[in-house]
Every structure is written in structure tokens, then in C-alpha cells.
Amino acid sequence: MILKKRDRQNLILNILTQEVVDSQEELVRKIQEAGYEVTQATISRDIKELRIVRRADKDGRNxxxxxxxxxxxxxxxxxxxxxxxxxxxxxxxxxxxxxxxPGSGNRLAALIDAGQLPEVVSTIAGHDTIHILCHSETDAQELEERLTSWL
Known part of the structure; x- marks a missing residue:
């Protein structure tokens, strides 16, 4: 069965308040297990519209x-x-x-990208490492100082 957008988004919100869901794939599976047809692309759009973010909860679980x-x-x-x-x-x-x-590289790189820092050309992220390419050594030094000050 296909849900209307508002009903689908309400179902998403209900699932997220009742269960720990840490991936779009898992959310799609839970909606499908509830008997509804949904695609990953649709869920991705719903996540953006509903302002859903992936972050650690009070127990440290993503x-x-x-x-x-x-x-x-x-x-x-x-x-x-x-x-x-x-x-x-x-x-x-x-x-x-x-x-x-461990496991935070991609998430932190996304935060760096979203921050639109003027020194940053691009980021490359792995499981627990991020490499940031800056425009110049001066930019890299300024960014390093700023990031370190936030630790």
C-alpha cells in the first residue's frame, strides 16, 4: 500500500520516536515491514523536509x-x-x-562541508579519519588553529 506524503512523514516521525534507527535503509525496511511501499529516494526527501539529522543520542548511540x-x-x-x-x-x-x-569520520566531514568554511576546498572522509584540502598553507594554518580552539 502507498501512503500519502503527510501520512508517510507522520509514520516516519512515529518510528523515530519509538525506535533507534541509524540509517535510511533501516527506516525504509521498517516502513516496508509495516506494509507500505516506499523508496529510498522518497525517504531521503522526507528526511530533509522533516529536518531529521543523524547524531548521537544521550546514550551515545547514533x-x-x-x-x-x-x-x-x-x-x-x-x-x-x-x-x-x-x-x-x-x-x-x-x-x-x-x-x-570510530565511525564519526563521514558525519564530521558532512558538518565541515555544511559549515562552508572559506578555507576548505574539499573533504575526504573515512571511518575515523578526515582529510581537508585547503587553498593554501596559510588557510590550513588558520583553519587548524580555529578547529583546535574548539576542542
Whole structure:
């Protein structure tokens, strides 16, 4: 059975308030198990519209959560991410390497990208490491100092 958009989004919100869901694939599966047809692309759009983010809950488990109005800006999210996920920051010439807690590399890189920092050309993320390419050594040094100040 296919749900109307509003009903589907209400179902998503209900699932997220009752269960720990940490991936779009898992959310799609839970909706399908409830007897409804849904695609990953549709769920992805719903997640954006509902302002659902994947972050650690009070117990430290990564899960999808609905951002409430007035919550973190991109800068606040980045600062919180640096404080909660970074174990080491190292600069080499015009690049910065960041070691994160296990499983946090991609999430923190997304926060860096969302922060639209002027020094950043691009990020490459793995399980627990991020490499940031900066425009110049000066930009890398300034960014390293800023990131380190947030630790």
C-alpha cells in the first residue's frame, strides 16, 4: 500500500520516536515491514523536509533525530562535532588530517562541508579519519588553529 506524503512523514516521525534507527535503509525496511511501499529516494526527501539529522543520542548511540526549531546552526553543529568526535588534528602543508572517534569520520566531514568554511576546498572522509584540502598553507594554518580552539 502507498501512503500519502503527510501520512508517510507522520509514520516516519512515529518510528523515530519509538525506535533507534541509524540509517535510511533501516527506516525504509521498517516502513516496508509495516506494509507500505516506499523508496529510498522518497525517504531521503522526507528526511530533509522533516529536518531529521543523524547524531548521537544521550546514550551515545547514533540515530536519526528530528531537529527542533532553534537548535544548532551549522556552526554550532560543527563546534559540537569537533568537541565530541575529534581525538587529534594534524596539519601538513595545505592539508589537515583529523582523527575522529570510530565511525564519526563521514558525519564530521558532512558538518565541515555544511559549515562552508572559506578555507576548505574539499573533504575526504573515512571511518575515523578526515582529510581537508585547503587553498593554501596559510588557510590550513588558520583553519587548524580555529578547529583546535574548539576542542
Amino acid at each position: 540515530r536519526y533525530q528530528v531537529m527542533r526549531e532553534g537548535t544548532d546552526t551549522a556552526a554550532d553543529g560543527l563546534i559540537n562535532g569537533i568537541q565530541g568526535m575529534v581525538s587529534e588534528i594534524t596539519r601538513v602543508a595545505f592539508m589537515i588530517s583529523i582523527r575522529t572517534t
